Each structure stands twice: as structure tokens, then as C-alpha cells.
Amino acid sequence: MGEMPHSTVDARFCPGNYIPWDIHGIHLIAACGTGMGALASMLRDMGFRVTGSDHNVYPPMSSFLMDKGITLFDGYRPENIEGSPDLVIIGNAVSRGNAEAEAVLEKGIPYCSMPQAINHFLGHGKKKIVVTGTHGKTTTASIIAHILNFAGLDPSFMIGGILKGFDSNYRIGKGPWMVIEGDEYDTAFFDKGPKFMHYPPDVAVITGVEFDHADIFRDIAHIKDYFRTFVEKIHPNSLILSSAQGNTLADILPAAKCRVEWYGADTVSGADTINPPLQWSFDTPCIDSGRTVFALSTPEKHSLTVTIPLMGRHNILNTLGAFGAAKEAGISQELIVDALPSFQGIRRRQDIRGVKNGITVMDDFAHHPSAVRETISAVKPFFPDGRVIAVFEPRTNSSMRNVFQDQYAASFDDADIVCIRKPSLLAKIPEGERISTEKMVLDIKKRGIDAHCFEDTASIIDFVVNIAVPRDVVLVMSNGGFDNIHMKILEHLK
Numbered sequence: 001m002g003e004m005p006h007s008t009v010d011a012r013f014c015p016g017n018y019i020p021w022d023i024h025g026i027h028l029i030a031a032c033g034t035g036m037g038a039l040a041s042m043l044r045d046m047g048f049r050v051t052g053s054d055h056n057v058y059p060p061m062s063s064f065l066m067d068k069g070i071t072l073f074d075g076y077r078p079e080n081i082e083g084s085p086d087l088v089i090i091g092n093a094v095s096r097g098n099a100e101a102e103a104v105l106e107k108g109i110p111y112c113s114m115p116q117a118i119n120h121f122l123g124h125g126k127k128k129i130v131v132t133g134t135h136g137k138t139t140t141a142s143i144i145a146h147i148l149n150f151a152g153l154d155p156s157f158m159i160g161g162i163l164k165g166f167d168s169n170y171r172i173g174k175g176p177w178m179v180i181e182g183d184e185y186d187t188a189f190f191d192k193g194p195k196f197m198h199y200p201p202d203v204a205v206i207t208g209v210e211f212d213h214a215d216i217f218r219d220i221a222h223i224k225d226y227f228r229t230f231v232e233k234i235h236p237n238s239l240i241l242s243s244a245q246g247n248t249l250a251d252i253l254p255a256a257k258c259r260v261e262w263y264g265a266d267t268v269s270g271a272d273t274i275n276p277p278l279q280w281s282f283d284t285p286c287i288d289s290g291r292t293v294f295a296l297s298t299p300e301k302h303s304l305t306v307t308i309p310l311m312g313r314h315n316i317l318n319t320l321g322a323f324g325a326a327k328e329a330g331i332s333q334e335l336i337v338d339a340l341p342s343f344q345g346i347r348r349r350q351d352i353r354g355v356k357n358g359i360t361v362m363d364d365f366a367h368h369p370s371a372v373r374e375t376i377s378a379v380k381p382f383f384p385d386g387r388v389i390a391v392f393e394p395r396t397n398s399s400m401r402n403v404f405q406d407q408y409a410a411s412f413d414d415a416d417i418v419c420i421r422k423p424s425l426l427a428k429i430p431e432g433e434r435i436s437t438e439k440m441v442l443d444i445k446k447r448g449i450d451a452h453c454f455e456d457t458a459s460i461i462d463f464v465v466n467i468a469v470p471r472d473v474v475l476v477m478s479n480g481g482f483d484n485i486h487m488k489i490l491e492h493l494k
Contacts, residue, residue: 019110019117020086020087020110024049026048026086027052027089028050028051028089029054029089029090029094030054030094031053031091032061032072033054033091036089036091036114037065041064041070042122042158042170044068045172051070051072051083052065053074053100054073054074054076057074078099081103081104081107084107088104090111090113091114092114092186092195113190113191113195115195116198118158118198122156126178127202128179128201128203129177129202129203129325130182131181132183132184132206132207133208133209134184134207134368135207136318137182137207138159138181138346139315139318139346140321140322141159141181141205142159142343142345143318143343144205144326145157145159146165147322147326147339148331150338150339151331153331154173155175155178156171157180158178158181159180159181160181161346161348163344164347165343182199183196185216193226194230197226197230200235202235203239204230204231204240205242205321206240206242206249207243207317208246209224209246209248209249215398215401224248228251228255234256235257236257236258239259239260240256240259242260242262243262245317261299262277262278262279263320264278264280266281279324282295282296285313287381287382291308292307292309292311293307294306294316298327302333304337306319309343309345312350312374312378315350315378348363348365349364350362350364350378356490356493357470357494359470360383360472360473360474361476362475364475365478367396367398367479368396369404369407369411375475376388376412376415376475379473382473386473387473388416390415390419390475390477391464391476391477392419392477392478393421394437397428399423399435400428401433404435405440408440412447412449413447415449417451418444418452419452419463420441420444420452421454421456422453422454422456423435438453440453441453457488462492464489465492468493
């Protein structure tokens with residue numbers, strides 16, 4: 001490949017290890033995860049010799065990587081790195097004691113984390129738009145990438161979802177801008193800080209902060225500390241676009257030394273809002289031919305009519321953040337308005353997997369109580385003549401814990417029928433910390449909603465195919481594959 005210059009980044013960001021100048025071969029430990037697989041593919045596209053290993057090497061990721069010309073090893077063994085790669089990238093699923101990681105340390109082979117590698121190889125010399133926050137990161141970042149591409153700016157991006165317009169979650173562009181989804185999850189066993197700390201933004205979009213990831217964060221104060229540190233480090237010439245919904249950002253944003261612009265509803269009110277002066281706002285949303293139309297107000301008080309092919313108030317907010325970021329990148333308001341209707345969406349976000357006999361099956365990534373609530377609320381108005389059959393699988397480390405036991409009940413208020421699957425991975429959670437899906441269903445029933453608990457996926461499929469009728473929508477919410485329930489429901493519908 002030849003020499004790769006060091007990244008010229010703000011020294012306050014990007015903690016971690018040395019990345020060599022002259023790199024030819026790169027090895028990835030835990031290469032088959034979604035993010036690491038995308039990184040491996042990106043590096044191969046850039047011309048590096050890439051190998052990888054994982055303890056679960058199976059299709060479709062294994063086939064995808066091997067088709068790219070990447071050599072994969074099944075299992076972690078010291079001999080996998082006998083070729084002495086110039087750099088080893090260690091995924092955050094890897095812990096101390098991993099045979100391969102220990103061999104890297106013992107041999108003194110240069111190593112780094114996934115976000116370090118993204119910033120170094122893809123982000124070098126780029127202006128960065130970093131999207132972070134508890135909810136809406138993937139959608140907001142994807143809208144920004146779409147607008148930049150529509151405007152001819154040839155952006156690079158690394159995003160935590162597959163953009164339908166690109167059929168990829170990464171892109172190597174030649175333009176000056178890079179869009180990055182800044183995950184708050186920890187970076188690696190040698191760097192327990194959030195991944196977003198590796199990306200010095202020219203524009204930062206913060207979609208809001210709530211408690212999540214109970215396996216690594218103690219409480220909301222712990223999360224806020226990291227976001228406050230992130231905000232403090234942002235260069236004074238940069239811009240933060242911050243959601244005005246929720247009250248946690250009131251404690252975080254005063255640390256900023258750069259410009260801050262707030263976005264939210266035109267009538268922000270209630271105890272759960274901080275109600276700052278809004279530079280970006282929306283009003284009068286409506287549904288028109290299966291699309292959302294709303295009035296957008298800019299910092300200059302221009303009123304624009306905006307159409308998006310997305311459902312729900314939360315996606316209007318995501319669009320406001322994306323609009324502000326695109327404008328900061330130098331794109332005219334008129335061009336942004338023109339770009340938005342052609343956004344094709346993201347897989348697993350309000351993703352219609354099929355329609356059979358008038359019954360729609362939709363897939364969504366929602367798992368946090370707030371995300372479940374907003375997703376159901378968003379979908380309901382688009383199916384006014386049918387029912388919302390909400391199918392939910394608690395699968396994340398947080399959703400399987402009882403930390404959200406009481407909050408989940410109110411998340412399903414806009415559903416007509418609720419199906420909750422008992423988590424298949426519940427044994428991973430200490431017994432005293434496990435969520436009770438039986439109690440969740442009882443609490444939902446107390447709110448007047450028809451709710452049911454199921455031991456396995458097959459039972460849900462049998463139930464749904466027998467009760468669903470034309471014009472209903474089956475809304476499946478999980479951050480996992482859920483035993484391919486979406487296609488099985490479509491196959492079994494009469």
C-alpha cells in the first residue's frame with residue numbers, strides 16, 4: 001500500500017496507541033461484527049492486505065468479507081498473526097485474555113481500536129460531521145450523508161446502518177466531508193471511553209442523552225460526564241447542533257466553547273424539556289401521500305415546507321439536525337429541501353419487509369423504552385384503518401435488565417396488540433438484575449392494551465398469523481435478527 005501519513009487531528013481527541021507510518025498488512029480481531037466488518041471491507045477497498053478472525057465466522061458476514069478478498073480465521077489463535085501484520089485492530093468485543101490479543105501484546109505488534117482506525121484511515125484530512133446521542137444517530141447521520149451526496153460533495157461516511165441509497169454502511173469519497181456516527185459504547189479493553197471521543201468534529205449533532213448501556217454506565221450522571229468531556233474538547237470554530245428535547249443537555253452544553261444551535265418543536269413545553277431559544281424548529285406536521293410534510297423555521301426565520309419519506313415526530317427532529325449540519329457544510333437551503341424527498345431510508349429503521357394480503361410487516365431497531373414509544377407513535381397515524389401489532393424482543397444488555405422494568409409499560413400505549421418475547425439471552429444477565437417480561441405484560445394490560453408474553457419466536461409467529469387482518473401492520477422491534485421472524489410471518493400469512 002505504501003506510506004500512510006499520520007492523521008492531523010486535535011490532540012485532545014483520539015486517545016490510544018501509535019499507528020505506524022508504513023502499513024501494508026492489517027489484521028482485525030473480531031472482524032465479523034457489523035462495524036468491524038465494514039472497517040475491514042473499507043480497508044480492503046483502500047488497497048490494504050486484510051485478514052481477520054472471529055469466534056463466530058458464518059454467513060452472511062463471512063461470505064461478504066471473503067468475497068472482498070479478506071482472509072478469515074475461525075477462532076482466536078496466536079498463529080493467526082504469525083505473518084506479523086503491520087497493524088492489528090482490536091474490536092471492543094475482545095477482552096484481556098483473548099489468545100490473539102495477548103499474542104499481539106507479547107510480540108509488540110502495533111495495535112489500535114476500531115474508531116482510531118476509522119479516524120486515521122478514512123478521516124485523515126476530512127472535515128467531520130459527528131452525530132451522537134442516545135437515539136436517532138443512524139438516521140440523522142444517514143440523512144446528512146444523503147444530502148451531501150445529492151449536492152455533489154462526494155462524502156465519505158461510516159454509519160451504524162445500511163443506507164438503502166448506497167447499499168452500504170460506509171463510503172470512501174473524494175470530497176472534503178466525512179459523516180460519522182459517534183457511538184457512546186466503550187472503545188476497547190485498553191480504552192474504556194466512548195467511541196465518539198476519537199472523532200474531533202467540525203460539526204457535532206447531539207440528538208439527546210438518556211440512560212442506556214447499563215452494562216457499562218452506572219447511571220445518567222456517568223453518561224453525562226462523558227458527553228460533557230466531548231463537548232469541552234470541541235474546537236471553538238466548530239458548531240454543535242443540539243436537540244432541545246429532554247433535560248440532560250442543559251447540564252452538558254454550557255461546557256461548550258463553540259457555537260451552539262438548538263433544534264426542536266416550535267412549541268417546546270412541559271417538565272421534560274429545557275425550552276432553550278430554538279434556532280431550528282418545526283410546526284404543523286401532516287401526512288400527505290404516505291410522507292411527512294412540515295414547516296421548518298431556520299435561524300434566519302425563513303419558513304420552508306419540507307417533505308420527508310419518514311414517519312414520526314422523532315424523524316422530524318432528526319431531519320432538523322441534519323438540515324443544520326448540511327447548511328453548515330455550505331449547502332443551500334433550497335438544495336437541502338430538494339434532497340430530502342429522495343432519501344431512501346435505512347435498513348431496520350421503519351423498514352417495510354413486505355406486504356401480504358394487505359398486512360404490512362415492518363422491521364425497526366427500537367429497543368430503549370423511549371425509542372419503542374416513539375416508533376409505535378410514529379407508525380400508528382400511517383395505518384389509520386388498521387391495527388398496530390407491536391412485537392418486541394428485549395435483547396440489549398440494558399433492555400434485558402430490570403433497570404427499565406417500569407418504563408416499558410407506557411411505551412406501548414399507541415399499540416393495539418402487544419407481543420413480548422422472553423429474552424433468549426437472559427442467562428447472560430445476573431439473576432437479580434433480569435427483566436420480567438411477565439410483569440411487563442401485566443403492566444401493559446393494566447393500561448388497557450391487549451398484551452401477551454411468549455417463550456419463543458415460533459409461538460409469536462403462530463399467534464400473529466392467526467390474528468392479523470388486512471390493513472394491520474406488524475411492527476417488529478429488536479436490535480437482533482429475531483430468528484428471521486419478519487420473513488417467517490410473511491411466509492405463513494394466509
